[in-house]
Amino acid sequence: METLAVNEAALEALDQTVEITADEMDKPEFKFDKTVGSIHSENPRMVMRNVNVHYGEKQAIHDVSLDIGANEVIAMIGPSGCGKSTFLRCMNRMNDTIENCTVSGDIKLDDVNIYDKKQDVVTLRARVGMVFQKPNPFPKSIYENVAYGPRIHGLAGSKAQLDEIVRNSLERAGLWSEVKDRLDAPGTSLSGGQQQRLCIARTIAVSPEVILMDEPCSALDPIATAKIEELIDELRQNFTIAIVTHSMQQAARVSQRTAYFHLGYLVEVGETSNLFTNPSHKLTEDYITGRFG
Numbered sequence: 001m002e003t004l005a006v007n008e009a010a011l012e013a014l015d016q017t018v019e020i021t022a023d024e025m026d027k028p029e030f031k032f033d034k035t036v037g038s039i040h041s042e043n044p045r046m047v048m049r050n051v052n053v054h055y056g057e058k059q060a061i062h063d064v065s066l067d068i069g070a071n072e073v074i075a076m077i078g079p080s081g082c083g084k085s086t087f088l089r090c091m092n093r094m095n096d097t098i099e100n101c102t103v104s105g106d107i108k109l110d111d112v113n114i115y116d117k118k119q120d121v122v123t124l125r126a127r128v129g130m131v132f133q134k135p136n137p138f139p140k141s142i143y144e145n146v147a148y149g150p151r152i153h154g155l156a157g158s159k160a161q162l163d164e165i166v167r168n169s170l171e172r173a174g175l176w177s178e179v180k181d182r183l184d185a186p187g188t189s190l191s192g193g194q195q196q197r198l199c200i201a202r203t204i205a206v207s208p209e210v211i212l213m214d215e216p217c218s219a220l221d222p223i224a225t226a227k228i229e230e231l232i233d234e235l236r237q238n239f240t241i242a243i244v245t246h247s248m249q250q251a252a253r254v255s256q257r258t259a260y261f262h263l264g265y266l267v268e269v270g271e272t273s274n275l276f277t278n279p280s281h282k283l284t285e286d287y288i289t290g291r292f293g
Helices: 008-016 084-090 121-127 142-152 159-172 192-204 222-235 248-254 272-277 282-288
Strands: 044-055 058-069 073-077 101-109 128-131 210-214 240-244 257-262 265-271
Touching (some): 044 084, 058 084, 073 248, 084 240, 121 128, 128 192, 142 192, 159 192, 192 222, 222 240, 222 248, 257 272, 257 282, 265 272
Parallel strands (some): 073 240, 128 210, 210 240
Antiparallel strands (some): 044 101, 257 265
């Protein structure tokens, strides 16, 4: 996996960031007119235009437009509470489960509006899978965790086909060699990093087109994090991936494009190498250099 050369000192400065108060964020220097950089992708799988999200009367996402291209990893970064996870959850309608949350705008997967009333949400979430911040294996065996999705979606016509899907998914998640002799063991018996890879295997078992990852390494140690990052790079060959991360270093390592969010706005988006080494917007520069976080 290629490692992007960035200013490590600047990235590490995030550990010494100072919280900015709401009043300070209302000052003119925190304002901007429109997203800097190109929101477009040459071969988009998902196209989002003028997306707004409200929790009751509070607006969490403001008029965000963005493409996510085929076989690319796009990282979404920004301070806590900036809306990046909320925006991510719009892509497979996970916000539908939140009371008083309303989403407006256009979000299309292969030119089909995923918020159309005719859209089956279960089918959508098979096409746009999600890996959460905390590993959440089902209270079932390792085998059944991976087999569950293919079984309910009718993807296997026989036990042999299901076995093959389980094995292939675990292999692609880099977990097969570690669990092949204990597939009947509970998924919860695995280590944290293994559980997260099991959840990734469970996600890819139904052959999604897009994988959403919401801070998938935040609860993992550095060794487990490195394995997940290597896995993300491998999965990019077959999947489109959007990842929310608080780690600047991780965004630099795994993504081809990066989108910087601030107070519910998409401030800047561009190639990761350019955004980290030569940001165009002052808000982006201040965040990358540790001015706030």
